[in-house]
Amino acid sequence: xxxxxxxxxxxxxxxxxxxxxxxxxxxxxxxxxxxxxxxxxxxxxxxxxxxxxxxxxxxxxxxxxxxxxxxxxxxxxxxxxxxxxxxxxxxxxxxxxxxxxxxxxxxxxxxxxxxxxxxxxxxxxxxxxxxxxxxxxxxxxxxxxxxxxxxxxxxxxxxxxxxxxxxxxxxxxxxxxxxxxxxxxxxxxxxxxxxxxxxxxxxxxxxxxxxxxxxxxxxxxxxxxxxxxxxxxxxxxxxxxxxxxxxxxxxxxxxxxxxxxxxxxxxxxxxxxxxxxxxxxxxxxxxxxxxxxxxxxxxxxxxxxxxxxxxxxxxxxxxxxxxxxxxxxxxxxxxxxxxxxxxxxxxxxxxxxxxxxxxxxxxxxxxxxxxxxxxxxxxxxxxxxxxxxxxxxxxxxxxxxxxxx
Ligand code: ADP
Ligand code: MG
Numbered sequence: 001x002x003x004x005x006x007x008x009x010x011x012x013x014x015x016x017x018x019x020x021x022x023x024x025x026x027x028x029x030x031x032x033x034x035x036x037x038x039x040x041x042x043x044x045x046x047x048x049x050x051x052x053x054x055x056x057x058x059x060x061x062x063x064x065x066x067x068x069x070x071x072x073x074x075x076x077x078x079x080x081x082x083x084x085x086x087x088x089x090x091x092x093x094x095x096x097x098x099x100x101x102x103x104x105x106x107x108x109x110x111x112x113x114x115x116x117x118x119x120x121x122x123x124x125x126x127x128x129x130x131x132x133x134x135x136x137x138x139x140x141x142x143x144x145x146x147x148x149x150x151x152x153x154x155x156x157x158x159x160x161x162x163x164x165x166x167x168x169x170x171x172x173x174x175x176x177x178x179x180x181x182x183x184x185x186x187x188x189x190x191x192x193x194x195x196x197x198x199x200x201x202x203x204x205x206x207x208x209x210x211x212x213x214x215x216x217x218x219x220x221x222x223x224x225x226x227x228x229x230x231x232x233x234x235x236x237x238x239x240x241x242x243x244x245x246x247x248x249x250x251x252x253x254x255x256x257x258x259x260x261x262x263x264x265x266x267x268x269x270x271x272x273x274x275x276x277x278x279x280x281x282x283x284x285x286x287x288x289x290x291x292x293x294x295x296x297x298x299x300x301x302x303x304x305x306x307x308x309x310x311x312x313x314x315x316x317x318x319x320x321x322x323x324x325x326x327x328x329x330x331x332x333x334x335x336x337x338x339x340x341x342x343x344x345x346x347x348x349x350x351x352x353x354x355x356x357x358x359x360x361x362x363x364x365x366x367x368x369x370x371x372x373x374x375x376x377x378x379x380x381x382x383x384x385x386x387x388x389x390x391x392x393x394x395x396x397x398x399x400x401x402x403x404x405x
Contacts, residue, residue: 010159010169013101022109023164026138033251034139034190038199039206041084041182044134045071046210048088048180050299052151055089057298062151067178071214073203077194080186082141086212087179090150096160096170100134100146137182138164140190147173148180209246211299226297228271228318232259244273247292248316252276255367257317258353266341272317272350278371282314289313293333294320306339311379311390312350314372319346344385351389358393 015023049069056062067087074083091099137144142163149157157175162168186193193199196217203214203221214222227235227243244254254273261269272291290303290313297320307319323338333339357365369376379390 007174008172010161010171012167012169013097014167016102018109019102020166021113023135023138025109025113026135027164035193035202036206037136037139037141037184038084038193038202040133040136042071042203042207042210042214045084045086045088045180046212047302048086048090049212050302051089052087052178053298054300055151069212071210071212073199073214073216075194075196075199075216077191080188080191080194082184082186082194082199083181084184085179085181087177090155090178090180091146091148091158091160092150092155093158093170095150096146096148096158100160101168135164137184140186140193141184142187143185145183145185146180147175147183149175149178151178205242206246209243226294226318226320228259228269228320229297232261235259243271244316247271247318248273248275250275250316254316255364255371256353256357258349260346260349262345266321266338266345267323268319268321268342268345270317270319270346272315272319272346274315274350274353274368274372276367276371278314278375282372282375289316291316292318293324294318295324296320296322300324300333304333306334307343308346308350309343309379309383311376311382312347314375315350347383347386351386351393354393355389 049071052067053069056067069087072085074085075081076083144162144164146160147157148160149155155178157173158170159173160168160170184193199216200221203216207214208222209227210222211226213220227239240257241253244257245251248254253276255276256274258270258272260272290301290305291307292302293300293304293307304319305313308315319342321338321342324333324336354365354368357368373394376390377394380387380394383390
């Protein structure tokens with residue numbers, strides 16, 4: 001198949017065996033909530049836009065400085081196609097082969113196979129927690145095409161495409177714009193996702209807090225403004241819950257939350273949540289997610305693990321500080337004394353929240369202990385300065401277990 005703007009013959013690549021199994025599972029075993037595929041595509045677009053925004057802030061010569069960063073969705077009902085475009089960082093040929101052609105985490109496949117062999121229906125909402133990401137689109141599509149061009153003067157455009165059955169192809173194309181367009185050829189069963197109203201509904205449900213405008217048929221759908229910058233009293237319960245679901249990739253309500261506005265030694269705002277249940281891979285280090293970090297309202301990282309000690313790794317949310325420079329690399333962030341100050345403050349506040357539960361909300365505290373107690377306990381050995389407080393919170397558990405346990 002040749003098209004007008006194709007400038008090389010497509011090169012074919014074979015998926016690894018593991019990837020083939022994963023694709024098969026996604027296409028044939030996930031039935032409930034197939035709409036989460038859109039959240040995954042939008043989240044990738046948003047990641048790509050964040051990268052380009054950080055680059056624009058730190059590199060004066062960067063060509064994409066003046067672009068307005070956005071996500072655009074076109075639903076073509078007649079053709080049964082859905083197209084998600086961003087003017088983000090784009091992908092090189094290597095990115096297409098390495099990043100799009102392989103599964104990020106082998107734990108994902110293991111998990112999906114385990115659940116499947118247990119005979120239970122696998123809920124697609126779990127996908128968000130296991131990072132299948134891009135390939136979630138195979139729940140609703142039988143062909144995916146990606147056209148992209150990476151940021152950089154001398155970059156070229158590529159088209160990547162696959163039907164998910166064993167191979168994918170990459171070919172060079174003419175493309176002027178930096179960024180990525182993902183086109184899904186929807187299956188007959190899921191042709192409904194090419195309806196604009198449907199797409200808007202899904203965005204409102206899952207992607208309302210994405211920090212870039214999302215346009216559907218030319219109309220902006222999401223809110224964009226950061227919730228944690230609002231005054232506490234101005235935030236409704238529903239908004240808070242929606243935000244939690246967005247930031248934690250969860251579908252259940254959180255067990256509780258903290259909204260902090262601090263000025264003084266450290267200046268920051270934070271919106272932190274304790275989920276209502278632990279992910280099955282809580283103890284796996286490579287699945288450790290971390291908090292979203294913003295500096296002066298500009299997104300820096302979505303998985304910062306230095307903001308909280310390891311034993312509080314189940315906490316989800318956002319920290320926005322005025323005290324970090326914008327052009328921070330991960331390494332600089334990690335070494336900054338601001339980070340350890342923030343971590344000390346957040347840890348104290350979270351312990352305070354838990355102490356409050358243990359004193360006056362026994363049911364909530366019970367749930368916490370049941371879900372996260374085993375992880376939390378490890379803090380006794382790792383956090384000297386808070387040892388007493390942690391032990392204080394474990395005593396509650398031991399009064400409820402049998403003597404001698
Ligand atoms: P994750 O987002 O967790 O890394 P995904 O499966 O969702 O996993 O995406 C895999 C990779 O593909 C991303 O890490 C990124 O490198 C690349 N990618 C996907 N979509 C885009 C996009 N719109 N722009 C740039 N890169 C993308
Ligand atoms: Mg992703």
